[in-house]
Amino acid sequence: MTHRLDDEAVTRELRDAVAGLEPPALAPDTFARIAARRANGERFVLATVDAPASMSSRRLNLVAGTLAALAAMVIIGVALNLRRDSAITSVASRDQFAISAADSACASSPETRDPSMLRHLMIGAFGVSVACGAQPIPDAPITVAPSQILSGTFTYRGLTITDAVFTSVHAPTTISISRVSWHGASALLAVRVGPLITRVSVDSLTVSATDLAPLHWASWYPTQHPVGAMHADFDSSMVTIVMTGRFDTVATFSYPRKAGELPFGWTQELVVPALPLTNGWHGTLQIALPIHPHAYKLLGKPWESMALRVVGRERITVAAGTFDCWKVQVGEPEDQSLMWVDASTHVVIRSQTTYRFGDTSFEDQVDLQRMILITQ
């Protein structure tokens, strides 16, 4: 029998045959599994708008260039240790933006194309763009002792930025650390409130009291309109990010945590106080970035390495008092980033970084103004 599919009758025959093609029956417990996954907090962001029409190579290049610029901003943000909630992208349709951006970002990476996960990530992280490719996560060399972290309220003099022309002084930032129970497990809750550049920063992180594994992160944007909020729940293999405000969305993606990874963005508050600092001690922290493991070509890797070295002992005086401190070098000597950590309590008393861009340099410095410890 010969079939000529260009022929109307044969096409109709084929159509009828395919229309009768039924899949094997769904598993009887399919909906039970759906309900259980939803009850467990799992969400899946469906595409509710059409994909954008394919673009000319010039437009693709434009998008790729824009993505590269966005990625560069992210990388610079990470390098300057800015908090990771500042990249807000306004788009007419976030789905269209995310799909086209993800496709473009993956276009040059034939080995790994996973735009669905990228899309989740890009929506979930306010358009913070990352791409395909994977690198193994190295073994984390440092063991931390969270039991050393003291509960209390720590008020730091606001960020002071000084260069050859001007000095800007921000209002204080307060960090409160409490010991709490999180789903029955012992945990530490850190809450940070203060101004950040032109807005108010309110965020919190809950970590395991055993190994500082991130459990829950939340951030609010009271100066955003509409007021926004974002929180993330972590478990051993997944992270779910929920946002309200400017974008309402939920993103869930695989995030297998490796033992020894430390939380991103909370080095001064939660990581350094848990380190076994002593004369001559040095080590490299692996700071986890909660991004999809297939999606860090532009960021390079899903963790941030931070080398620390005790370079001396100094007695310094700040508004909160006089402290006998370990002087800790952060990064390489040329980075000129230092911390002074009280030798007995491991509280960070001062942090100071000098940035140099060509002929221009500026310095930021944060000192402890007030400390109220909670004795338990």
Add this chain to the structure above:
Amino acid sequence: MPLSEDIAAVTERTQLERAASGSADALAGLFELHAAMVHRVAYRLTMSADDAEDIVQDVFIGLPEALAAYSGDGGFAAWLRKVTVRTTLMHMRSSRRRAATAIRADAEKEAAMSNYLLDRMAIATALAALPSELRMVFMLADIEGYTHADIGGLLGIRTGTSEVRLHRARRKLRALLGDR
């Protein structure tokens, strides 16, 4: 509109509103009504029972939140069908789908070796052997009845590209089915 249709529309709207607000019962009701269609569309587009099952789960896990984007125009079933197609497309781009390439290659070899009769097994094998971008267009155009403009919108391709892919899909199927 006849009264019975009116009641059906109100019932459906209520069910959608309840599902959107998080009611598991309402979602179960939508699953009972529409899961078979979602499953069939996903299966025909992927030709994989496992993938189709995954897509059904993804669609219904995401449905309550996605309902915020449903305007009510054109009927819920048609909207859900489109969402299913888009979800399937995203799924097929994922790494799991790429891992199945070798299996499809085997199917292609098997398909080319046989003098096909137009039975279901042969059709399934031939469709599985089609490259996914051709199968998507063939299924959407010839089976689901979408226009090339609709397909262009769904897949993010030009209308002309959709027409070319349909022509290539038919030609490829013809070759796989032994019409020389």
